Amino acid sequence: MIRVAVVGSSGYAGGELLRILLGHKEVQVTAVTSEKSAGQHIAFLFPHLGRLCNLTLEKLDPTELANKADLVFLAVPHKEAFTVAAKFVGVGVRVVDLSADLRFRDTRLYEEWYEVEHEQPGLAHMAVYGLTELYRDEIKRARAVGNPGCYPTGALLALAPLVKEGLVELDSIIVDSKSGVSGAGRTPGLTYHYPEANEGMMAYKIGTHRHTPEIEQELTNLAGSAVVVSFTPHLTPMNRGILTTAYAKLKEYKGPETLRKMYAKFYKDAFFVRVMGKGAYPNVNAVRGSNFCDIGLYSDLRTGRVVVTSAIDNLVKGAAGQAVQNMNVMCGFDETEGLKHLGMFP
Amino acid sequence: MIRVAVVGSSGYAGGELLRILLGHKEVQVTAVTSEKSAGQHIAFLFPHLGRLCNLTLEKLDPTELANKADLVFLAVPHKEAFTVAAKFVGVGVRVVDLSADLRFRDTRLYEEWYEVEHEQPGLAHMAVYGLTELYRDEIKRARAVGNPGCYPTGALLALAPLVKEGLVELDSIIVDSKSGVSGAGRTPGLTYHYPEANEGMMAYKIGTHRHTPEIEQELTNLAGSAVVVSFTPHLTPMNRGILTTAYAKLKEYKGPETLRKMYAKFYKDAFFVRVMGKGAYPNVNAVRGSNFCDIGLYSDLRTGRVVVTSAIDNLVKGAAGQAVQNMNVMCGFDETEGLKHLGMFP
Amino acid sequence: MIRVAVVGSSGYAGGELLRILLGHKEVQVTAVTSEKSAGQHIAFLFPHLGRLCNLTLEKLDPTELANKADLVFLAVPHKEAFTVAAKFVGVGVRVVDLSADLRFRDTRLYEEWYEVEHEQPGLAHMAVYGLTELYRDEIKRARAVGNPGCYPTGALLALAPLVKEGLVELDSIIVDSKSGVSGAGRTPGLTYHYPEANEGMMAYKIGTHRHTPEIEQELTNLAGSAVVVSFTPHLTPMNRGILTTAYAKLKEYKGPETLRKMYAKFYKDAFFVRVMGKGAYPNVNAVRGSNFCDIGLYSDLRTGRVVVTSAIDNLVKGAAGQAVQNMNVMCGFDETEGLKHLGMFP
Amino acid sequence: MIRVAVVGSSGYAGGELLRILLGHKEVQVTAVTSEKSAGQHIAFLFPHLGRLCNLTLEKLDPTELANKADLVFLAVPHKEAFTVAAKFVGVGVRVVDLSADLRFRDTRLYEEWYEVEHEQPGLAHMAVYGLTELYRDEIKRARAVGNPGCYPTGALLALAPLVKEGLVELDSIIVDSKSGVSGAGRTPGLTYHYPEANEGMMAYKIGTHRHTPEIEQELTNLAGSAVVVSFTPHLTPMNRGILTTAYAKLKEYKGPETLRKMYAKFYKDAFFVRVMGKGAYPNVNAVRGSNFCDIGLYSDLRTGRVVVTSAIDNLVKGAAGQAVQNMNVMCGFDETEGLKHLGMFP
Secondary structure: OEEEEEEOOOOHHHHHHHHHHOOOOOEEEEEEEOOOOOOOEHHHHOHHHOOOOOOEOEOOOHHHHHHHOOEEEEOOOOOOHHHHHHHHHHOOOEEEEOOOOOOOOOHHHHHHHHOOOOOOHHHHHHOEEOOHHHHHHHHHOOOEEEOOOHHHHHHHHHHHHHHHOOOEOHHHOEEEEEEOHHHHOOOOOHHHEHHHHOOOOEEOOOOOOOHHHHHHHHHHHHHOOOOOOEEEEEEOOOOOOEEEEEEEEEOOOOOHHHHHHHHHHHOOOOOOEEEOOOOOOOEHHHOOOOOOEEEEEEEOOOOOEEEEEEEEOOOHHHHHHHHHHHHHHHHOOOOOOOOOOOOOOO | OEEEEEEOOOOHHHHHHHHHHOOOOOEEEEEEEOOOOOOOEHHHHOHHHOOOOOOEOEOOOHHHHHHHOOEEEEOOOOOOHHHHHHHHHHOOOEEEEOOOOOOOOOHHHHHHHHOOOOOOHHHHHHOEEOOHHHHHHHHHOOOEEEOOOHHHHHHHHHHHHHHHOOOEOHHHOEEEEEEOHHHHOOOOOHHHEHHHHOOOOEEOOOOOOOHHHHHHHHHHHHHOOOOOOEEEEEEOOOOOOEEEEEEEEEOOOOOHHHHHHHHHHHOOOOOOEEEOOOOOOOEHHHOOOOOOEEEEEEEOOOOOEEEEEEEEOOOHHHHHHHHHHHHHHHHOOOOOOOOOOOOOOO | OEEEEEEOOOOHHHHHHHHHHOOOOOEEEEEEEOOOOOOOEHHHHOHHHOOOOOOEOEOOOHHHHHHHOOEEEEOOOOOOHHHHHHHHHHOOOEEEEOOOOOOOOOHHHHHHHHOOOOOOHHHHHHOEEOOHHHHHHHHHOOOEEEOOOHHHHHHHHHHHHHHHOOOEOHHHOEEEEEEOHHHHOOOOOHHHEHHHHOOOOEEOOOOOOOHHHHHHHHHHHHHOOOOOOEEEEEEOOOOOOEEEEEEEEEOOOOOHHHHHHHHHHHOOOOOOEEEOOOOOOOEHHHOOOOOOEEEEEEEOOOOOEEEEEEEEOOOHHHHHHHHHHHHHHHHOOOOOOOOOOOOOOO | OEEEEEEOOOOHHHHHHHHHHOOOOOEEEEEEEOOOOOOOEHHHHOHHHOOOOOOEOEOOOHHHHHHHOOEEEEOOOOOOHHHHHHHHHHOOOEEEEOOOOOOOOOHHHHHHHHOOOOOOHHHHHHOEEOOHHHHHHHHHOOOEEEOOOHHHHHHHHHHHHHHHOOOEOHHHOEEEEEEOHHHHOOOOOHHHEHHHHOOOOEEOOOOOOOHHHHHHHHHHHHHOOOOOOEEEEEEOOOOOOEEEEEEEEEOOOOOHHHHHHHHHHHOOOOOOEEEOOOOOOOEHHHOOOOOOEEEEEEEOOOOOEEEEEEEEOOOHHHHHHHHHHHHHHHHOOOOOOOOOOOOOOO
């Protein structure tokens, strides 16, 4: 049994971490922090946790927290995480960071897209990118993990086999993603005001979303040469879920059945990736609340393209669930511990 | 570890039973049945259970099933349950019936409102009404439990303390309930067609809904004299949840704080009932997916009325969750086993 | 053709006034104001009006505006309206005020519930309560109309015939209303943040909502003696619509058919009130976007109660539509001008 | 004033035609037909039309109907339209067909994708494809118009300027569309059952949707050489709207501002196409209920691609609204008559 703390517990990812960790056999949550809600009982912010969690939010004091926790989840905004992460790692507390701060090996990319100076490039360089299915071995030994963004998780699981196996033209990749509104966080704003978001659908930050370089970094790693993608995120009227539709030109035509077999093999050790059968396509309603990523495949001779769709829950596999999955790997627990029975339908 | 079977596994309550039972430590699901989907893998009907449940639906053969299960959940339509229930009980297999067939001690009431002859009045008489918080002791010894309807669960937990303690005029009770669409089941129909139900809100079956006599039976038991209520169900554009707003005239005025204390005492042993504090009212979004029932209280001198609101998830506390809670009590398991960490927000 | 202005055009009621007025044959919109958005083109705030409306928002200058408009709609918050209204009325410009400031004949009631001093009690006393169906003759001669609140509109149209005809016990009236989220206005807040409001349902301000005294004032007028009601508003996950379920004890039992005939007669001159036939109940999806109020009736001997349900669009019959209806009556236009073809389904 | 009839009035497109036509100054609706609902008052099927439309549905008798109507809208399923259309055209009644039957000049394409024999290839050849913005002159003289599919309308308006002007690589075009559920029609089915569609998002019929050849026919016409596209439709949890995201490789890079100017010029006579300014992207919530198509443009040097997003209401510009727009053009009415003030927000 290890002791864990959640830093930045007032947002949706923080709440979701608690939901998962409270049902996790190997873990005790010893502290939850929030700068603006310090002093409040967790159930005041998250009524659904009433009677299940008796913690009170405290202000973050890294030194004190280091005495209470063996591993810390950081669910704070980007730029606020790297300093805190460095403190914890410095005293031997392991870190899973849900912000963008530890996702980039080359922090110049981070600085360019996030328009902020990265003050811990060494830590970022040392940290492991937490897409568990791709970096399981590195994560086992990691002191700090940069948990992937929600969009990159869906996009990379959809594209990794194709790119890794060299099956597609690298300059042909398009990622069109549709996200539920919780992906925008818990801070109210006009765009997310119910009467505006409900019955609405739009693309936003076309070509300029900060998850673009993250997708490109990992596809480049997989390909062994530079990959540039067109990435378009969309705001969709639902609480949770990301449906990603990825397009790429096949170097040499392969039918859907061949591709399905290749994907099944690629993900044969990945409990949380379900490659769907003939004619079946992922729906976010089948991964709601769960850590699964469902993948569907289509290709045709008409266009010479492969179309991959993937569905994840942005707050689970796209955030808190994957963070716990990474903790499980880091700590030698069963990778699925606490993560198996989270899904809910309808 | 006991062996359980789910009869009628293709609907939402059946799916929800599986979600819960698959994470239950004391139970092994040994069979799932469906007349119309027999032969299909469970994940075909419920993609969210893919990789978690490897069962194939079979046609119901009570004799065969009795060899595979120590306890059976019946999630079949009313009128189809009493015969099957009788067979299982006859051979010593315990039954939790989610239909209406075993909810009425006096089956004439059933016959009047359900317009069908009850062929097992003896079994119905012997069965225990499965509102766990009210019948825990009887359920411990029960061979057959009639699991409550979704609306009655929310209404009775809201009203039981007031009626039991004799605080309200019995002819003044009004129950106004708002249910998510999953309460109508999984069979498509124009009323539940997305473009009709979405952005819609209506009362239906005013004064004639079959849950009315069920509410009245139990309130009458609690009061010790006949209770008649006005009950109005509403169809609300959300997947899950029932918000019940109950009104009654106080015989003698009592303020909200007094009522809250009284409720807290009444439910002091009820893990799944959360009586809310001053100024806080239940929202179905805080019980989504969970077995909790949240209760809020208001009263004022202006009107001399008490207004109680309760929130449940119709598929959990209103169906599958309460069924498992009843199983836990029947089998001597911890009442909360498998039911603690089900809730999901947002 | 008259000239009209909309003061406070940046909220939902303001936007809805423009939608309606732009299609109105007898009216030209000459000015739109907004303190915080002055200088912006209307289509910046309301992209759906792009190419239809070429107005730019200006700051409110009552003197200047009085030269541009024969009638002014006030869609500003309560307490901000009475001063402005007084200025316009003082120079002969007619006013339809959508705030609460001119709804109360007895401003002490206003001051008690709105916790603010009313600085224009004389104007409030002179103004007409703009429930068109009840005050049509007075509205014809009115200089200032206090347009009803959204909840009172639905509640009063549902209850007026019963109370006016003296059919119900006056101390037995309960109003349980379910509103779409646009009723809360366009200012973001956590309660209305999409992931919180979506898939949520709750009662709020039980017994304390400010529309309570408005309902009581009008029912008291109709009854000729004091009426006190229990009023419970609910927040419902939909953009528009209020479904009101009203309960009252019949002094002497009358069946639904008798009540329907009585209502049909009561509303025989009310184009926008549709009394529904046997077994049919209102759904907000049938009045979405329109100025109609649909009414359904149920009563039974079991309880001796009548249950009336009404459906309106809170932004139309509950706000902007009724305001235009009142303008039509004040100006001698056809009462339905601009209001007939607004509804949209699905 | 002309007389029009709506054949197949019980579906959403039929209902929407009535909403629009009832507010149209130049038109009288003289008959509405439905095979399965004949004999019922229109308000039974469409309660929102109660008091606005006093028609009763009748069975279709083309000979009789030809005496009552100068122009007929066909809102029946594909394969049922061509025979009826031929009868009307044969006796001089003009036809706007909302099915696919008259959309293809080369009916072999229709036969291949719709898997049915086309029995009126001559009529199909003569009919005009009803994308008003592209075929206005031909529509003026048309006897029969094949009203475009909903997806093709959004896709073609998004891509026409690029393809017509020869700016993009023709083999690089990808169309990723997200549609509200009303696009699937009014017949209930499990996929569209509220608890399944709500909070769900999926791609379907990837690469095989029947709107694919329609998009390709028109892009081929515009390009002057064969165009093949990847088209992926998605089911989105909202009642109305299609958001299309189209991708193409620019032959020679052009910035967004250049593209916006080019689009503005291309659509300078198109009242219903609104090209959005810098940094603004279409949202279906701004075209809900209206006949507008909003278009947003993005391009970047990184990828050399242009990304065009368009938003329409699938039932209006994607069906009934465009049908009326075509009627207006055919009959010499103002193209915007009856179509200007239909939009509703929120």
